[in-house]
Amino acid sequence: MTGTDRAGSGGAGGPRGAGEPGGRPLLLGVRHHGPGSARAVRAALDAAQPGVVLVEGPPEADALIPLAADEDMRPPVALLAHAVDEPGRSAFWPMAEFSPEWVALRWALEHDVPARFIDLPATHTLAWRAADDQEDGQDPGGRPGAASPDVRGDPLAALAAAAGHDDPERWWEDVIEHRGPGEGGVLAPFTAVEEAMTALRETDDGADDGEEGGEESGARGAADARDLVREAHMRLQVRAAQREFAQGVAVVCGAWHVPALRRRPAVAADRALVKGLPRTRVEMTWVPWTHRRLSRADGYVAGIESPGWYGHLFAAADRPVERWLTKVAGLLREEDRIVSPAHVIEAARLAETLAVIRGRPLPGLSETTEAVRAVMCDGSDVPLALVHDRLVVGDVLGEVPAGAPAVPLQRDLARIQRRLRLRPEPAERELELDLRKETDAGRSRLLHRLRLLGVGWGAPVASRSTGTFRETWRLRWEPELSVRVAEAGVWGTTVLSAATARAEADAVTARGLAEVTALAERCLLAELPDALSPVMRILADRAALDTDVGHLAQALPALVRSLRYGDVRGTDTGALAEVAAGLAERVFVGLPAACTALDAEAAEEMRGHVDAVHTAVGLLGDAPAPGHGDLGSRWRAVLRTLSARDAVPGIVRGRAVRLLLDDGGLAPDEAARLMGRVLSPGTPPSDAAAWIEGFVGGGSGGGMLLLHDDRLLALVDAWLTGVPADAFTDVLPLLRRTFSAFEPGVRRSLGELVRRGPEARGSVTTTGAGIPGFATALDTERADAVLPVIRLLLGRDSAPDDDDLVGADT
Structure with missing residues (x-):
């Protein structure tokens, strides 16, 4: 039933003479999540009417059994056990509506019969798991049957092979799932499969006797030893129940364990096996589960290939x-x-x-x-x-009642989810948020806070709108997120307090300045004012001590992006603007020196920093910090310095010229003069190619620039045709990378212009208007073609006269 259980693939167990008061226990060996087993269990319990029902599972969950009858409990659900001191260490026991264990629990509750779990307590299971993780990073308890996949790992496959079938699922359907009600007697399926399982275990035990040592046999021995401990504990629990209930005892467990429970070794021997086991404090609750997480495709070792199909067969x-x-x-x-x-x-x-x-x-x-x-x-x-x-x-998601035990953080999250009408769903979906609306703003805050806590319910994706008041999220609730919530409970009892405490702790332990600025941005998005102040203090301290211009340039964009959210979220961003402006000042001072004496890789990285700082300064212009003057003008001065220094790598110089040209800080004639100087015969071809890469490369629209400015294209064309043959192979990879980034249509148009030659190219791109790429007058025929689209955009149902659109302010 769990990641720690290898019986999930088994078949059945037999009831030889069982069910009689004071007699042998009724052993009902099942396949976990098998609808045929579930129906057979219900029929067997109806016939035997035992005084107590014992189910394979952790005894710490006995107090949670009554919740299975709650009207708000809807499977699939799972028992979750987690270590109190380390909530991330956990284990699940999933149950679906067609799971035999769930059917047995519901039968006991409906018939007012006691029900108990009899597997090894989770306090020992999780302690074993911790010891395994410390030893070799593996989890033998979570790899049932890994040592012997032919029998122990998948008894169902072994039984099918013995019967001459190559498909275990099809064999199981024929033998169990398609068996008619009462066909051969209610105990017939348990008797038949127990006999086969007993033979399998005897064969496997014989293989153990002849097995030689080695790493595989050692792992197998450890897993087998733990199975022996589990089965010893289950036998002790069955004996205790027999002494307590004279009406008879029914046991529902994985079929692999039935032959072991049938044996009756001395009580002292069983007690010796379970004595002195490691322990850890655990807490248990019910959590929602999904059909998808029951499937083998998700790695669940006791899983099934078709939970939706099995659910249909059962219903x-x-x-x-x-x-x-x-x-x-x-x-x-x-x-x-x-x-x-x-x-x-x-x-x-x-x-x-x-x-x-x-x-x-x-x-x-x-x-x-x-x-x-x-x-x-x-x-x-x-x-x-x-x-x-x-x-x-299938994507069926179960539900648990509000009265189920939960950490305080989980209760607060559930309350917020109800208030914001944001239900967890197993299917992936996109959620569009308008932050101007109170409910959507609350949803955004919740999702950002959960991401800070490591609860990845939602992931932000690119929005179809460029406005800062829009957000798009991709949501999908996975059962494991319940563990993440329990783990995050150490930070606080509410989502707000936990996210605040986690942000403060992350700021202290952040390794780089960029991590702190990114954290400040996340605090602003999550609206954590109590965390933002200490994060900003740490950011200011780190920025004052960091002298690496690359680090400062990496940190600036995230900080400046945060300023965009101030208005729509109603957050005071004055402190952010002050720190961002200070970082920009330090970048301005240190960037020219930092851009000298760089190799090709470092120059490419610095080009990225220049782009990021340019974007950040553009955003800072919308939220200037008092006392720092016109940052835009000072940044343009830095770019002019970079463009003129021969010691600066060509890729950075070319990018500086391009940024100045785009912002109007450099006339087109001056840009053409600088390009012509760089592409002169005296410049090494590799440096010239790097300059071109910086000027028109990087997906910055450089292809369109060359397409519409014949002077620049002619300069590049003339330079390229004049590159010596011995240098051409050196510059080709860089040029290929530059031009391959252009859109296919742009590359095709550039090729056509180059093929036509300089004379034809000039007639195409430069016209009497004096503006490259534009004609002297309007092309009314082409303009008429767009009128229907403009009417649609303006929302005009009727077809107005053309004059209605002439001179319209759109």
């Missing part, structure tokens, strides 16, 4: 195939595929025909899947993949 009272195909048809119709009732009828007939041909009692998942592919999906695997994802596996 469908009759005609399961027809009902399943109807679900599939409904899903495909929702995706705009044409599926009629005739398709459902034909698919059902095909599935039944395939089952007959293959000698199966009923159509299984493989037959229904092939019928759906052939009839409803026209042989395509694309819609079939959707069926597998949405129905065969």
Whole structure:
């Protein structure tokens, strides 16, 4: 049932003479999450009417069993155990509606019969896990059967192979899932599979006797020893229940354990095995689970391949195939595929025909899947993949009642989720937020605070709007996030207090200045005023001591971005602006010296810093800090200094010229003069190529610049054709990287212009208007073509006269 349980793949156990008051216990060996096992367990309990039901699971959860009957409890759910001193160390025991353990618990509650868990306590299981992590970073308890995958790791596969089947899932369906109610007696499936499981264990024990040493056998021995301890503890619990309840004892456990529970070694021997085990303090609760997390695809060792299908088999009272195909048809119709009732009828007939041909009692998942592919999906695997994802596996998310034990932080999070109407959902979805609305602003605060706490419920993605009042999040709730919430509970009892304490601690332990500035940005986004003040003090101290211009340039953008959020979030960003302006001043002073004597890699990195500082200074112009003057003018002076120094790498000089040109700090004629000087014969080709990379490379729109300015293109063309042959192979990789970053259409147009030659190129790009790329007069025919689009944008339903749009202020 858990990551610490290897019995999840087993089959059954037998009830020889069991169920009688004072007699031997009724051992019901099951496959975890098997609907056939679940139905058989319910039928066996109805027939035996035991005085107590014992279930494989941690005894610390006995007090949580009554919550299974709560009307707000909806499986799939899981028992969660975590270490009190280290909440991240945890274990889960998942249960679905079709899990035999869940059925046994519900039967006991409905019949007012005591129910107890009898597996090894979680206090020992988690202590073992901690010891394993310290020894070798592995988790043997979380790798059931890893030492012997042929039998212990997957008894179901071994049983299927022994019966001559190559597909364990299909064999299990035929033997258990398709068995009719009462077919062969209610105990027949348990008896049959127990006998096979007993033979498997005897075979495996014989293999152990002849096994030689080595790393694999050592790991196997450790896992086997822990299984022996678990089974000894379960036997002790069964004996105690037999003494207490004269009406009879029923045990529901993984089939692998049944032969061991059937044996009756001395009590003293069992007590000796469980004596002196390591311990750790644990807490337990119920948490929501999902069908997807029950699947083997997610690495759950006791998982199943098709939880959605198994849930359907358990819930469908009759005609399961027809009902399943109807679900599939409904899903495909929702995706705009044409599926009629005739398709459902034909698919059902095909599935039944395939089952007959293959000698199966009923159509299984493989037959229904092939019928759906052939009839409803026209042989395509694309819609079939959707069926597998949405129905065969599924995204069902369970619910637990509000009265379930939880850390205070979890309770506060649940309260906020209800208030903001932001329910956890297992399916991934995008959430658009308008921060001008109170509810959306609250959702944004919550998601940012949870990210600070390491609870990755939501991840920010690029928004379709460039406004700072818009945010887009991609949300998906995973059951493991419950562990992250419990782990974050050490920082505080509420989301606000925990996020504040975590931010302050992260600021103290941050290794670099850029980490502190990024943290300040996150504090602003999460609206943590009590954390922002100490973070800003640490930031100011770190900035004062850091003399590395690269570090300062890395730190500045995140800090300046934070200023954009002040107005929409109502946050005072005065302190941020002051520190950001101070960082910018220090970058201005140190950047020219830092850009000298750099190799190619360092120069490329510095080019990125120059771009980031340029963007940051542009944003700072909207929120100037008192006492720092016009930062924009001073930054342009720094760029002019960089563009004129021969000691500065070409890629940085070229970028400085381009930034000045884009901001109007440099006339086009002056830019062409600088380029012409760099591309003169006296400049080494490698330096000239780097200058071109800085000027037009990096995805900065340089291709369009060359396309519409014939003078610049002619300079580059003339220089490139004059590069000596022995130097051309050296500059080719850099030039190829530069021009390959252009859009395909831009590259194609540039190639056409170069092919036409200088004379034709001039007639195309430079016209009588005196502006490169523009004609002398308006092209009215092309302008008329966009009028319908403009009317649509302006919201005009009727077709107005053309004059209505002439001179309109749009």
